[in-house]
Amino acid sequence: MSLKKTIANYFDDEKGNAKGEAFLEYFISVLILINVLAIILESYQSIYTKYKFVFTFIELFSIIIFSTEYIIRIWVSDLIYPKLSPTKARLKYIFSFMGIVDLASILPFYLPFIVTLDLRIIRLLRLFRLLRVLKLNRNFKSLAVIRSVIVKTKNEILVSAILVFILLIIASTLMFYIENKAQPEAFENIGQALWWAVATLTTVGYGDIYPITGLGKVMSAVIALLGIGFVALPTGIISSAYIEEIRNLKKSQQCFCPHCNKEIIE
Amino acid sequence: MSLKKTIANYFDDEKGNAKGEAFLEYFISVLILINVLAIILESYQSIYTKYKFVFTFIELFSIIIFSTEYIIRIWVSDLIYPKLSPTKARLKYIFSFMGIVDLASILPFYLPFIVTLDLRIIRLLRLFRLLRVLKLNRNFKSLAVIRSVIVKTKNEILVSAILVFILLIIASTLMFYIENKAQPEAFENIGQALWWAVATLTTVGYGDIYPITGLGKVMSAVIALLGIGFVALPTGIISSAYIEEIRNLKKSQQCFCPHCNKEIIE
Amino acid sequence: MSLKKTIANYFDDEKGNAKGEAFLEYFISVLILINVLAIILESYQSIYTKYKFVFTFIELFSIIIFSTEYIIRIWVSDLIYPKLSPTKARLKYIFSFMGIVDLASILPFYLPFIVTLDLRIIRLLRLFRLLRVLKLNRNFKSLAVIRSVIVKTKNEILVSAILVFILLIIASTLMFYIENKAQPEAFENIGQALWWAVATLTTVGYGDIYPITGLGKVMSAVIALLGIGFVALPTGIISSAYIEEIRNLKKSQQCFCPHCNKEIIE
Amino acid sequence: MSLKKTIANYFDDEKGNAKGEAFLEYFISVLILINVLAIILESYQSIYTKYKFVFTFIELFSIIIFSTEYIIRIWVSDLIYPKLSPTKARLKYIFSFMGIVDLASILPFYLPFIVTLDLRIIRLLRLFRLLRVLKLNRNFKSLAVIRSVIVKTKNEILVSAILVFILLIIASTLMFYIENKAQPEAFENIGQALWWAVATLTTVGYGDIYPITGLGKVMSAVIALLGIGFVALPTGIISSAYIEEIRNLKKSQQCFCPHCNKEIIE
Known part of the structure; x- marks a missing residue:
């Protein structure tokens, strides 16, 4: 099995390579939690001025992880939807609900380089990272039942x-x-x-x-x-x-x- | 198909001419919402004195629409209940729950010409327009289930x-x-x-x-x-x-x- | 049918002589409601001193009705439980839940003639009349289902x-x-x-x-x-x-x- | 039947010697209630200083009862799990949920002899006695259903x-x-x-x-x-x-x- 296939298996939400996935899920969960904590704690003026470098580090670290994940997911999406042409597979991922969540959660970092934004809007956009928790495999099935009931x-x-x-x-x-x-x-x-x-x-x-x-x-x-x-x-x-x-x-x-x-x- | 028949189809709550109905429903929904907003905003003394003409316009416009609808519904009711004689069909509509709601929602405009009424009572009567929202086709079936459960x-x-x-x-x-x-x-x-x-x-x-x-x-x-x-x-x-x-x-x-x-x- | 039998039919909670019962039920419901209102209004010092004679009248009237009903129910209980001996039938009614409710709702009037009681306790005892509402035929079946569910x-x-x-x-x-x-x-x-x-x-x-x-x-x-x-x-x-x-x-x-x-x- | 067997029957939660158990359950329930009341009342400064000896007595009495029960349960556990070797049966009881609850509820008395503890922590540990109420036979089945639903x-x-x-x-x-x-x-x-x-x-x-x-x-x-x-x-x-x-x-x-x-x- 090629490296790309191995990686694709890790990121295939429907199959789910039990062992590797479990660790990846655990890691992402902790990272999301840290991000949420950071957003809350940043709003405390005294904490923010004192530990500004910690918040900057958490933000940079998260952006690297989430950006890497986003690029990998685009890269391997042709293996996850093998019936589609590579371009269509990539577009399918990018415009899927989860693809948008993935993009929205890294956007608040890159946007200020393009347009001038209020700091508050950037912080609100960072809350999208919270939605990533719903992507975790173990939550997926229960969420589907709840969504089906609501629909x-x-x-x-x-x-x-x-x-x-x-x-x-x-x-x-x-x-x-x-x-x-x-x-x-x-x-x-x-x-x-x-x-x-x-x-x-x-x-x-x-x-x-x-x-x-x-x-x-x-x-x-x-x-x-x-x-x-x-x-x-x-x-x-x-x-x-x-x-x-x-x-x-x-x-x-x-x-x-x-x-x-x-x-x-x- | 005669013009009257076409119109009757538009207003038949049980059949429901899909395309035309959809637009009519959308239009009536928006009108009801504007009416409710007007009733709320009129209670703000400063807004009322400033924009009195807007409220008067909304009221006049609504009365024209709702009165026209009421007259049309009376007119076409013999086609909607074809088994009844025209007079009975008309009376059936007038004294049906929905007929009373339709009348109650235009009455607050015409009543002051007949009897002297407290402005507050007129405003309360105008709230009947809110009940029209229940008449919208898409809400009808669910409402029937809920009513059946309550009964x-x-x-x-x-x-x-x-x-x-x-x-x-x-x-x-x-x-x-x-x-x-x-x-x-x-x-x-x-x-x-x-x-x-x-x-x-x-x-x-x-x-x-x-x-x-x-x-x-x-x-x-x-x-x-x-x-x-x-x-x-x-x-x-x-x-x-x-x-x-x-x-x-x-x-x-x-x-x-x-x-x-x-x-x-x- | 003898007079006693006719009366017994009126008071048989399980059979229920439709027409007569309906009126009796309506009358008793109103009387209970008046009693409850009286208990609440008596607690308003100003109302109590002003309308004391009205409250006395309501109390006397209620006591006459409820006492008469209690005596009639004891009297006809041998016809309601025909399989038991008259004495047993009477005791059965007296010690049934409903018999105790009936007694408790007239007791607050007669007790002060026997023992000295705090006015507040008498008023609390009068609240037992409220439980009579549960005896009304139309509530009986639903109450049985609710009680069964709770049990x-x-x-x-x-x-x-x-x-x-x-x-x-x-x-x-x-x-x-x-x-x-x-x-x-x-x-x-x-x-x-x-x-x-x-x-x-x-x-x-x-x-x-x-x-x-x-x-x-x-x-x-x-x-x-x-x-x-x-x-x-x-x-x-x-x-x-x-x-x-x-x-x-x-x-x-x-x-x-x-x-x-x-x-x-x- | 030997004495040990008779005692074991008393303490077998699954069989439940109807008559004896009922009394034992009643006794334990009352004792737990007294313990809870004591914990609450001790927090009232004035009551604590005045009735300190009562609280000390309740504590000593409870410890004797609960300690005796704990020792007896260890002693008879080989009869309750007859398929296991005596040592394994004892360990099974000690490390079962109920065994831990039993130990935790007597520990706050013995711990201060071993290590120095904040009085507040001791009091909190005494709250574990409350969990004993769940061990009562009559609650056991319903609790199992509720637990199963939650799981x-x-x-x-x-x-x-x-x-x-x-x-x-x-x-x-x-x-x-x-x-x-x-x-x-x-x-x-x-x-x-x-x-x-x-x-x-x-x-x-x-x-x-x-x-x-x-x-x-x-x-x-x-x-x-x-x-x-x-x-x-x-x-x-x-x-x-x-x-x-x-x-x-x-x-x-x-x-x-x-x-x-x-x-x-x-």
């Missing part, structure tokens, strides 16, 4: 979201008319009332805005209690889709009687 | 609500006797205690009212923990109904007797 | 509760050692920390007590995230039991092929 | 946790850039923003940190609404696994091939 229930979830939206608008308009006189500052406009409605329906309840009139409290209680129902609805939808998904995965594996070898259809 | 579980949901109600009353009465001495202002009466009980059971917890005595805290902890159960109960009920509903939809496709192989229509 | 899952729910209890104790002990130095007043002892732990795990979050140290915030975040799991666990258990219960109810109705009349075992 | 769903739960983690990091980075200027103290760094993100996504909402800018409120609303979905996801996963688990437990009873009627052991 299948997207219509019901959308309708639930619309119902929530309608409820929020109606509740906040009513609340604005109820509380505006008693608390002209807190419930200054429907926008403020909408902020209260979201905090109540989702049961977050920061406590920065709440009704003080009797009618407002009754209204608030109704919204909070309906909030329970609006947690129950998507939960029921997702549970139901999840159960179907798991059952379909099982059914797709045919089942035979161990005595007479005939297929059993349950 | 089928209404008895269990009612009993859950009664149990919650009993728990709230008992908890707030007890809490009133426990906390009244320590916080005579916060827990002034059972009404106030009820406000606390709802905020605790639904886990909103604004923080404007909470127990300070030891016994009150124990009571509060019990209610909060029971609150988890009272989220779990309706969720379980709705999940279960949802699973049955999806399974029934599948079963209704076709089903054969395992003995004589004839189709069974349940 | 079947009681072991799992108990173990979940024990796990929550262990987590709460461990979290509050750790939090006490972490936050005690920074906030000696808020986290004065493990009892206070336990109050924080419950408010966090149930996601109530009143905001009267929360960590301010970095380690405390990390701990708090972990508990809050685990809280999601501890909502998911009982919900999953109850959903699962609910689905089984509904399926068993369906299975217990035998199913036959409409063509060949043989039983179909799915 | 089976661990991949999906992990991926959900990763998705939550990614969402938290992205939300807090964005929020830091949005709110930092308006509230430089509250949103001083991404760490603080992360604390806000957890409190919002889990819907705890203490109210010590929340957005005040318009954009920040929109962001917060989105996170809070997504929080509902992130409660729904693990709930759906766990519900689904729970339903499968209960069904498998039922199926494992007996199953026959519909073609040749022989039993199938899956």
Whole structure:
């Protein structure tokens, strides 16, 4: 087996060369974690000024690793999609979801050489590296199931979201008319009332805005209690889709009687 | 095909002329969104005084569109319900849920010409336009499933609500006797205690009212923990109904007797 | 049919004389609601002193109705349990759950004639009338399903509760050692920390007590995230039991092929 | 039956000598509860100084009971695992999960004789006694089901946790850039923003940190609404696994091939 083939095996997400992959995955996971920690810690002014060179080193090291990986993946993509012509295989990788994630996570380093960018936007772009964690092999299958469930229930979830939206608008308009006189500052406009409605329906309840009139409290209680129902609805939808998904995965594996070898259809 | 028939096809919610409908739906969705935004922004005093003419224009434009739609729907309703006499078909549309929604969303404009109304009530009536979003074809089927689930579980949901109600009353009465001495202002009466009980059971917890005595805290902890159960109960009920509903939809496709192989229509 | 039999039919919870029952149920529901409202409103000092005679009237009226019902139920219980001797039938009713609820809801009126009681205890006893709402026929079946689900899952729910209890104790002990130095007043002892732990795990979050140290915030975040799991666990258990219960109810109705009349075992 | 055998029967968690066990379980449960109460009450400075001798007595009494139990369990472990050699049986018990729990719960008393330890660490170690409650026979089966569900769903739960983690990091980075200027103290760094993100996504909402800018409120609303979905996801996963688990437990009873009627052991 040529060197290129060996390398391609390492980077083939679907096959997965058990031993080598495990180490590579572990290494990438740690690197992503370090990157996330760096982004968080850089926001502490005192830490940033003191350990600036450490952050620069982490950034350079990560860029070298991720850039190398990106180039290798382009190089070996003709072996991973052997049915396509080399050019098409490369384009397929570059424009795949994972290819874009790979590019986005190295871009914040190279972009400043081309255009002038706000430091904050660069930092935000670096967050794309976080998405790489989803590429890890062991997460891949579970993610596929979750994605499939979300795709299948997207219509019901959308309708639930619309119902929530309608409820929020109606509740906040009513609340604005109820509380505006008693608390002209807190419930200054429907926008403020909408902020209260979201905090109540989702049961977050920061406590920065709440009704003080009797009618407002009754209204608030109704919204909070309906909030329970609006947690129950998507939960029921997702549970139901999840159960179907798991059952379909099982059914797709045919089942035979161990005595007479005939297929059993349950 | 006559012009009337073509138009009727556009407005037939059950058939749905794919191409034309899609554009009409998109247009109506955007119009509803603009209306909702207008209602919210009008409540900002400074924005309202500055851009009053924009709001007037949006209102006039919407009224023209929605009124035209309402008249067309009345006009073509005899083609949509061909089995009924024209008069009956028209009455059927006018008194259908969707007909009432259509009327309610244009009424706030015409009513002031007939009777004197508070501006606030007119604005509230305009919120009915929001319900039009549920009429959009793509939401129709999912909404039907959700409605069917709610209808089928209404008895269990009612009993859950009664149990919650009993728990709230008992908890707030007890809490009133426990906390009244320590916080005579916060827990002034059972009404106030009820406000606390709802905020605790639904886990909103604004923080404007909470127990300070030891016994009150124990009571509060019990209610909060029971609150988890009272989220779990309706969720379980709705999940279960949802699973049955999806399974029934599948079963209704076709089903054969395992003995004589004839189709069974349940 | 004798008068006694006609009356017995009215009060037989299992048969349920449709027409008469419906009116009786409606009447009792309204009476219970008035009683609950009276208990709440009595706690408003100003309302109580002003409308004392109204509350006295409601109390007297309710006592007459509920006492009459209690006596009638004892009287006709031999017809409701025809297989038992009259004495046994009466004792069976008196010591049944519903018989005790019936007695408890009239006791607060008669007790002060026998022993001296705190007014607060009498009021609390009057809350028992609330439980009568569960006796209403239409709620009976759904309540039975919910009770059956709770009974079947009681072991799992108990173990979940024990796990929550262990987590709460461990979290509050750790939090006490972490936050005690920074906030000696808020986290004065493990009892206070336990109050924080419950408010966090149930996601109530009143905001009267929360960590301010970095380690405390990390701990708090972990508990809050685990809280999601501890909502998911009982919900999953109850959903699962609910689905089984509904399926068993369906299975217990035998199913036959409409063509060949043989039983179909799915 | 020899004395050792009788004792072994008492301590065999899998067989369970009904009568004796019940009493022993009851006794141990009460003792654990007393221990937990003691740990909590000791943290109240005033109670500790006043009733120090009571706490010392409880500790000594518990240590004697738990130490005796530990020695007996080592002694009889050769009868409980009769297939192993006595030494192996003893080691098996000592290094089993339950053996470690048993040791950990007596260690805090003996350790100070060997090494110098912080009093706080000793108290934390004493919390291990709480885990003994899981060893009680009646909890054992339900715990096994719950553990099995958690083990089976661990991949999906992990991926959900990763998705939550990614969402938290992205939300807090964005929020830091949005709110930092308006509230430089509250949103001083991404760490603080992360604390806000957890409190919002889990819907705890203490109210010590929340957005005040318009954009920040929109962001917060989105996170809070997504929080509902992130409660729904693990709930759906766990519900689904729970339903499968209960069904498998039922199926494992007996199953026959519909073609040749022989039993199938899956």
